[in-house]
Amino acid sequence: MQLRFFSHAAIKRGNDILLKRRSARVACIGIVRFVPAAFLPARAVRHSRGEHAMAYLTPDTNRRRIATLGAVGAVHGVMAVVLLSGFAGGIIKEFKRQALPAWTYMPPPPPPAPAPEPKPSARPSLTVPRPDPFVPLPPMPGPGLPIDTGPLVPVGSGLGGDLLPPLPPPSPSSSSSGPSFTPRAAQPLGAPGTWVSDADYPAAALRRGDQGATRFELSISPDGRVRDCRIAQSSRSADLDAATCARLSQRARFTPARDEHGDLVAGRYSGVIRWRIPE
Known part of the structure; x- marks a missing residue:
């Protein structure tokens, strides 16, 4: 028996058809359309073509249908596991916590103090020597100091x-000019x-x-x-x-x-x- 794999879109369409046709009358026809011809006996294939339609409804058909549905579910499960384990392995990476480098905040240095203004040079004071102040002495015996x-x-x-x-001696001409x-x-x-x-x-x-x-x-x-x-x-x-x-x-x-x-x-x-x- 040769296995055939269908795309997800084909499988989804088959599921939609199966859900819409729930009546017992058209159940066999829906299963024939959904399941690939490789999984069905020749009688069912001929029935889908209009040949010997009544010969499809046999007990062996139910068992084949159950086996086919199980195989399809297993394929879906394997595909899901492959997708989750294969593709996700290259995307999800282990997050490792890294310690940030420690740093210390240093405040900026204060601005330099302004230079003191030069004080004006004091003018040199002229000191005039003065004589010693007079200090009265006790009276001395005898006459005063001459x-x-x-x-x-x-x-x-x-x-x-x-x-x-x-x-200079007065000149004679000066006497004529006035009294001296x-x-x-x-x-x-x-x-x-x-x-x-x-x-x-x-x-x-x-x-x-x-x-x-x-x-x-x-x-x-x-x-x-x-x-x-x-x-x-x-x-x-x-x-x-x-x-x-x-x-x-x-x-x-x-x-x-x-x-x-x-x-x-x-x-x-x-x-x-x-x-x-x-x-």
Whole structure:
């Protein structure tokens, strides 16, 4: 016996025909159309062609039909197993869990701090040396500390002292132009001996026992005040020299000098102060 295999579409059509024709009258005809001719005896084939139709309905026909249906079902099962085991093997793959690589989050570095602004350079402070503040000493026995100011006389003659050129003698032509004025040097107001007193003796010089004579030269402004003080000869004590200029610049006042026209002009004055500690 030769086996024939039909496609799924043919099998489906045969099943549809079998379901539609359920009556006993046409059951044999439906089975003949559904089952291939190779599985049927020659009588059934002839019956399907219209030959000896009544001879098909025999007990052997039912057994053949059951065997045919079983073979078809077995073929379907084998095909299903082949499809599931063969084709699915290349599609479905085993899923393997893979561990993700570990990583650590690093925050971005903070921005660099702004550079500090350069501070303006402080101006150098000019420190003017000051004489030691006066510290009153306890009263000493005996007479007070004498300070010999010496003779206070202007240096040279004429306006401005030694640093100014001498005035030329008046010419005869100048007398005809108008009355002339005799130049006059700056003169001290009051007693020059009151400009420095015993209380002005520097405490540091007194403790060290410094004494001596300080010769000075003063520059007098047209208003009669001391403009500048210069030490012409030192007493070999910086404290005594500084005290001399400090007291004279503060206390000395003068009658301003005048020129040949009678105008107030600058002048000069010089003198000496003798600093002595009493025995």
